[in-house]
Amino acid sequence: MEHILKEIGVETYLYLSALLFSIGVFGILLRRNAIIMFMSIEIMLNAVNLLLVAFSTFHQDASGQVFVFFSMAVAAAEVAVGLAILVSIFRNLGSIDIDNLKNLKG
Amino acid sequence: MIEVLFYILSTITLGTALLTIFSRNPIHSAIYLVICFFSIAGHYLLLNAQFLAIVHVIVYSGAIMILMLFTIMLMNLNKEHEKHKPKLIIIAATIAFCLVALVLLAALLKTKPVVESYYNSGTDFQSIKVLGQVLLNEYMVPFEFASVLLLVAMIGAVLISKKEKQKA
Amino acid sequence: METSFVLLLLLAPFVGFLSNIFFGKQLGKTGSGVLGTLAVVVSFFVSCYFFSQVSGSKQPINVHLFDWISLGKFSINFDILLDQLSLLWLLFVTGIGSLIHIYSISYMHDDENIHKFFAYLNLFIFFMITLVVGSNLLIMFIGWEGVGLCSYLLIGFWHKNQEYNDAAKKAFIMNRIGDLGFLIGIFIIGYLFNTLDFNVIKQAVLTGSNPEVAGWLSIATLCLFIGASGKSAQIPLYTWLPDAMAGPTPVSALIHAATMVTAGIFMITRLNFLFDLTPDVQNIIAVVGAITSLVAASIGLVQNDIKKVLAYSTVSQLGLMFLALGLGAYEVAVFHVITHAFFKACLFLGSGSVIHALHGEQDMRRMGGLKGAMKVTFLTFLLATLAISGIPPFAGFFSKDEILMVAFHENKVLWVIAAVASIMTAFYMFRLLYLTFFKEFRGTEEQKHHLHESPMLITFPLMVLGVLSVVGGAISLPGNSWLNHYLEPIFAHAPHEAHHLGTTEYMLMAFAVVGALIGIGIAYSKYIKKSEVPAEDSEITGFAKVLYNKYYVDEAYMAVIVKPIYSLSKFLRDYIETGLSQIIFGFGAVADGLALQGKKLQNGNIGFYLFAFVFGLCSVVFYLFFLR
Numbered sequence: 058m059e060h061i062l063k064e065i066g067v068e069t070y071l072y073l074s075a076l077l078f079s080i081g082v083f084g085i086l087l088r089r090n091a092i093i094m095f096m097s098i099e100i101m102l103n104a105v106n107l108l109l110v111a112f113s114t115f116h117q118d119a120s121g122q123v124f125v126f127f128s129m130a131v132a133a134a135e136v137a138v139g140l141a142i143l144v145s146i147f148r149n150l151g152s153i154d155i156d157n158l159k160n161l162k163g
Numbered sequence: 164m165i166e167v168l169f170y171i172l173s174t175i176t177l178g179t180a181l182l183t184i185f186s187r188n189p190i191h192s193a194i195y196l197v198i199c200f201f202s203i204a205g206h207y208l209l210l211n212a213q214f215l216a217i218v219h220v221i222v223y224s225g226a227i228m229i230l231m232l233f234t235i236m237l238m239n240l241n242k243e244h245e246k247h248k249p250k251l252i253i254i255a256a257t258i259a260f261c262l263v264a265l266v267l268l269a270a271l272l273k274t275k276p277v278v279e280s281y282y283n284s285g286t287d288f289q290s291i292k293v294l295g296q297v298l299l300n301e302y303m304v305p306f307e308f309a310s311v312l313l314l315v316a317m318i319g320a321v322l323i324s325k326k327e328k329q330k331a
Numbered sequence: 332m333e334t335s336f337v338l339l340l341l342l343a344p345f346v347g348f349l350s351n352i353f354f355g356k357q358l359g360k361t362g363s364g365v366l367g368t369l370a371v372v373v374s375f376f377v378s379c380y381f382f383s384q385v386s387g388s389k390q391p392i393n394v395h396l397f398d399w400i401s402l403g404k405f406s407i408n409f410d411i412l413l414d415q416l417s418l419l420w421l422l423f424v425t426g427i428g429s430l431i432h433i434y435s436i437s438y439m440h441d442d443e444n445i446h447k448f449f450a451y452l453n454l455f456i457f458f459m460i461t462l463v464v465g466s467n468l469l470i471m472f473i474g475w476e477g478v479g480l481c482s483y484l485l486i487g488f489w490h491k492n493q494e495y496n497d498a499a500k501k502a503f504i505m506n507r508i509g510d511l512g513f514l515i516g517i518f519i520i521g522y523l524f525n526t527l528d529f530n531v532i533k534q535a536v537l538t539g540s541n542p543e544v545a546g547w548l549s550i551a552t553l554c555l556f557i558g559a560s561g562k563s564a565q566i567p568l569y570t571w572l573p574d575a576m577a578g579p580t581p582v583s584a585l586i587h588a589a590t591m592v593t594a595g596i597f598m599i600t601r602l603n604f605l606f607d608l609t610p611d612v613q614n615i616i617a618v619v620g621a622i623t624s625l626v627a628a629s630i631g632l633v634q635n636d637i638k639k640v641l642a643y644s645t646v647s648q649l650g651l652m653f654l655a656l657g658l659g660a661y662e663v664a665v666f667h668v669i670t671h672a673f674f675k676a677c678l679f680l681g682s683g684s685v686i687h688a689l690h691g692e693q694d695m696r697r698m699g700g701l702k703g704a705m706k707v708t709f710l711t712f713l714l715a716t717l718a719i720s721g722i723p724p725f726a727g728f729f730s731k732d733e734i735l736m737v738a739f740h741e742n743k744v745l746w747v748i749a750a751v752a753s754i755m756t757a758f759y760m761f762r763l764l765y766l767t768f769f770k771e772f773r774g775t776e777e778q779k780h781h782l783h784e785s786p787m788l789i790t791f792p793l794m795v796l797g798v799l800s801v802v803g804g805a806i807s808l809p810g811n812s813w814l815n816h817y818l819e820p821i822f823a824h825a826p827h828e829a830h831h832l833g834t835t836e837y838m839l840m841a842f843a844v845v846g847a848l849i850g851i852g853i854a855y856s857k858y859i860k861k862s863e864v865p866a867e868d869s870e871i872t873g874f875a876k877v878l879y880n881k882y883y884v885d886e887a888y889m890a891v892i893v894k895p896i897y898s899l900s901k902f903l904r905d906y907i908e909t910g911l912s913q914i915i916f917g918f919g920a921v922a923d924g925l926a927l928q929g930k931k932l933q934n935g936n937i938g939f940y941l942f943a944f945v946f947g948l949c950s951v952v953f954y955l956f957f958l959r
Contacts, residue, residue: 061209062281064166068271073173075267077180083260084184085941087253092189092235096196099227100180103203106219114210115281119288119297122215126298129222130309134316136227140234141320147238148326159935252938259945266949270956 062115070111077104091143091153095136102132169209175202189235193228200224214291336377337394337411340421341460343373347453355446364436367449371432371456375425382418386817391415393466393530400469405525412466412529416821419665420463420597423672424590428456430792431589434680435581437788438687448488448579455481459590463597467527468517471598475513475562478591479506485586486578498577505571509561513598516554520605523547529601536604537823552605552612556619559595564646565653566623570885572646576638580683583638588645588679589672596652596668600661604823607659617657621738621748624650626882628755632762633878635865636693637682640763644719645675647752651734654749660737661822662815666807667730669814673803674718674727677796681712684785684793685767689778695766696864697778702768704782707790709768711797716764718800720757721847723840726803732843733809739839750846757850765858766865773864809836 077100084097106125113121147153179199183192200223207216287293298306347370355363385392391414400407413421432452439445455478462474480503487499517527524532559565564572575587586592599606599616606613624647631643648671655664686693688705702709718725721732731753738746772779784790807814857863877883932943 060211060281060283061165061169063283065169067281069169071271072268073176075271076177076264079260079264079267080177080180080184082263082945083256084180086256086259086938086945087184087248089248089938090189092231093184093192095231096183096192099196099223100183100199103200103223107203107206110207110210110212110215114212114289117284117286117288119294120301122212122289122294123298123302125215126218127302127305127309129218130313133222133226134312136230137316137320138323140230141322141324143234144237144324153238155937158937255942259942262949263945266952270952273956 062111067111067115070108074104074108074111077101077107089154089156091146091155094155095139095143099132099136102128165209169206172202172205172209175199176206190232193232193235196231197224197228200228212289214289214294333392334394334396336380337396337413337464340374340377340381341411341457341464343370343377344453344457344460346370348450348457351446351450351453355450358446360440360445361436363446363449364432364439367453368429368432368436370453371425371429374456374460375422375429378418378421378425381413382422385413385415385418389820391820405521407467407469407527409470410466410528411464413464414821415818416597416600416665417463419669419818420593421460423669424459424463425456427589427672427676427796428452428459428585430795431581431585431676431680434584434683434789434792435579437786438581438683439579442579444488448485451481451484451488452582452585455485455586455591459594462594466529468520468529469527471601472513472517475558475594475598476510478586478594479503479510479562482506482575482586482591485582486575488578488582492577495577498571498574502571502575505568506561509558509568511558512554512556512561513558516551516558519547519551519554523551532602533604533823536608548605549609549612552602552609553615555598555602555605556612556616559598560619560653561595562598563592563595563649563653564623565595565619565650566626569623569627569646570881570888573639573642573881576636576642580638580679580686583642584676584679584683587642588675592645592649593652593668593672596649596656596664599656600665600821603661603821606656607823613657613659615657617654617742617745620650620653620655620657621745621752622650623647624654624752625748625755626650628752628759630878630881631759632755633865633875634759635695637685637695637698637763637767638679638693640695640759641675641678641682644678644756644760645671647756648675648719651731651749651752654745655734655737658737658741658745660734662807662812662818663730663733663737665818666814667734669806670718670726670730670800670803673796674715674725674800677711677715677793677800678719680789680793680796681708681715684708684789687785687789688782689774690781692774692778695763696867697774698767698772699770699774699864700768700772701782705768705784707784708793711790711793711800712768713764714797715800716760718803720760720851721753721843723844724801724804726800728844729804729807729809732840733807735843736836736839739835750843753843754846754850757847758854761851761854762858765854769859770862809840 081097081099081101081104084100085094088094088097106128109121109125109128113119113125143153146158150157176199179195179202182195183199186192186195200219204216204219204224207213207219347367351358351363351367358366381392391412394411394413396409396411398406399409432449435448435452439448442448458474458477458481460474462471462478465471465474483499483503486502487496489495490499520532521527524535526532526535557568561568572587572592576583578587606616627643627646627650631640631647634640634643648667652664652667652671655661655667684705685698685701685708688701688708689698692698714725718727721728723729735746735749735753738749772782806812880886
């Protein structure tokens with residue numbers, strides 16, 4: 058079996074990641090539900106991870122994959138804390154619609 | 164053959180990602196996202212990164228998505244909660260999406276000449292064995308710190324989501 | 332052992348201060364007085380102990396309390412140096428201080444704030460001790476500033492009178508001008524020698540003279556002298572001292588006659604090895620001292636306020652001391668400081684006793700004939716007056732005579748000035764004595780009715796000081812001077828000259844006595860024979876008016892220094908500051924307006940923030956990839 062990068066080249070991964078990232082951005086901007094926004098963030102993270110792995114393979118360097126590994130650790134930590142915050146917001150406000158979170162206003 | 168596989172996977176990835184952000188029910192969103200993550204794991208396998216593919220499935224589909232589903236159910240969000248969005252937001256979001264996509268793609272296109280064609284030297288660099296050695300030699304300290312980070316996140320999550328005691 | 336005694340010496344007055352300021356009201360009037368007195372008496376006894384130690388062993392006692400400042404090679408320790416000089420000062424500061432505390436118990440008894448008075452007096456003693464025993468210039472400076480503060484507090488003690496407040500402020504500000512000089516001097520010395528410790532500087536000076544240092548050293552000693560002239564009331568900074576008589580009389584006696592004003596002399600004596608290297612500055616000191624003594628004495632001739640006369644007399648005597656310092660006769664200056672402390676304290680306390688008897692009357696034209704009513708006061712006052720006038724064998728004769736002798740040997744012009752000043756001294760002191768105690772009483776009938784001798788607490792210090800004024804000269808008799816011998820280790824060079832008593836010396840003594848007698852004679856003929864009473868203020872004419880108004884020095888300072896500063900300040904305030912503040916306000920208004928607009932962006936809507944975030948990201952990427 059031929060190697061995938063020989064068949065389609067690394068740039069296709071670039072386009073795929075860019076599109077995936079844009080979809081994440083779209084989700085963030087479109088939705089008001091904090092959980093869905095969280096999911097959009099995960100999509101963006103994964104777009105970047107995918108590109109990292111692609112280039113790691115392209116350059117035949119393990120560092121990229123190690124980096125993805127750490128990024129996953131960070132994502133896991135982020136989700137744990139973020140969801141905890143959401144739970145406590147939900148307890149206090151009864152909803153997780155970000156339009157209700159206007160306390161940042163000076 | 165492998166090309167076809169790639170395109171199918173890519174379609175699934177993008178399609179489920181879009182469905183994730185568009186479906187009105189959060190539970191559906193989560194399900195679609197799980198599928199999306201699986202397809203990304205498929206991409207990893209295509210790139211011959213087996214270790215990451217496995218870890219990805221375990222962490223994202225296994226841990227993170229379960230956590231999210233639990234949260235959704237905890238908040239009883241399976242019904243449609245969201246208010247009707249104003250038109251302005253939809254238009255603005257669409258424009259922003261197009262802008263981001265355009266800018267990113269244009270930027271990538273512009274850098275294309277730099278990318279050389281792929282050359283496989285045949286050395287082993289991404290088997291679990293090699294990755295483990297790299298991780299525990301070169302990246303020993305960050306690896307340990309990742310564990311500290313996870314511990315802190317765990318404590319933080321417990322502390323934040325704990326119910327406050329009623330003031331006497 | 333020594334450390335604890337030193338701490339006792341230093342802290343006894345300070346504890347007295349603390350307990351009086353915080354618990355004085357509870358202690359009651361006599362209680363706070365007794366406590367304050369005890370605190371100083373303790374210090375006096377400790378001083379006596381150290382004095383006996385040092386005069387026996389002839390070795391200075393050096394006590395290291397703690398390291399204070401350490402900057403690289405430059406370090407300052409909080410050390411206490413008890414040598415012959417500082418012990419001498421300690422003895423009369425705490426000794427006379429104790430007497431004046433005793434005196435104050437009775438004198439201030441009717442004052443509602445007596446506990447505050449004793450607190451300040453204790454604080455003063457504490458700072459004075461610090462000034463005297465410090466082993467480097469910085470500790471001395473602490474004491475120096477501290478006594479200035481206490482002087483301010485005590486001059487303005489009756490702060491309900493605005494004039495007294497002004498006098499206090501005047502004293503403080505004048506002292507500050509001098510203190511700035513002192514501080515600059517300290518900085519220069521620190522720069523030159525890399526240390527402020529007296530012994531180290533002395534070693535550095537004695538072992539090798541540094542030629543390129545000399546120029547800076549002159550500036551340093553000049554600055555130090557400016558500091559001394561502020562504290563010790565020399566021209567041009569003397570005008571605060573007469574006004575300082577606004578304070579209670581014990582304060583005038585303690586601070587403005589006997590102790591604080593001699594701090595300048597102490598400092599110069601302490602640094603004699605530096606002043607020896609700068610003869611130019613010494614000449615300046617001598618000239619300034621001589622002129623001050625003459626000017627102050629001439630003003631004293633016509634003053635009618637009993638305390639003002641004594642104040643100008645103090646300035647004049649301090650001038651004589653500076654004359655001696657400038658001529659390099661440090662031990663003579665020290666001798667005069669001591670005798671002067673005795674008789675001037677006695678005079679001030681005597682005048683206080685008189686004022687006490689007359690219920691606050693200070694004008695000599697309203698006095699007279701008091702010798703019958705106040706026998707002890709009169710007697711001690713007479714002794715002190717004889718001493719200050721230089722009549723043998725009283726204390727002042729020996730010290731003043733030595734100054735005149737030194738001046739005669741060094742510079743005839745200065746000798747003439749000093750001699751004239753001391754003749755004037757004899758005149759105005761006896762004028763004061765005659766007007767106050769002789770002839771008939773000129774006050775109101777009611778005052779006459781209440782005339783009485785002061786109580787024992789007041790007369791006891793008077794008697795002690797009176798006796799000291801008589802015998803004080805014994806510490807440095809011509810030809811056989813215990814003091815010169817005792818102070819020998821302090822000076823870089825051997826005391827000025829061994830007093831071989833020749834014909835010249837006896838001639839000079841005789842001349843001084845005759846001069847003093849002439850002054851007394853004039854006073855006698857004027858005020859006893861002709862029974863003159865000084866004219867009322869409005870009737871004074873001619874040169875006497877100039878003298879009576881103190882040469883218009885205050886007015887001249889007002890016109891030359893104060894008024895221009897006022898108008899400059901007014902100009903700065905009205906134009907410069909207004910303009911500047913307009914500019915500043917302009918900036919403020921612009922920022923305010925921008926902020927009001929910018930505030931609208933911060934609407935708290937997370938969705939909006941996210942949009943801004945995405946557009947920002949796009950702009951950055953766009954710039955990075957397409958515009959560069």
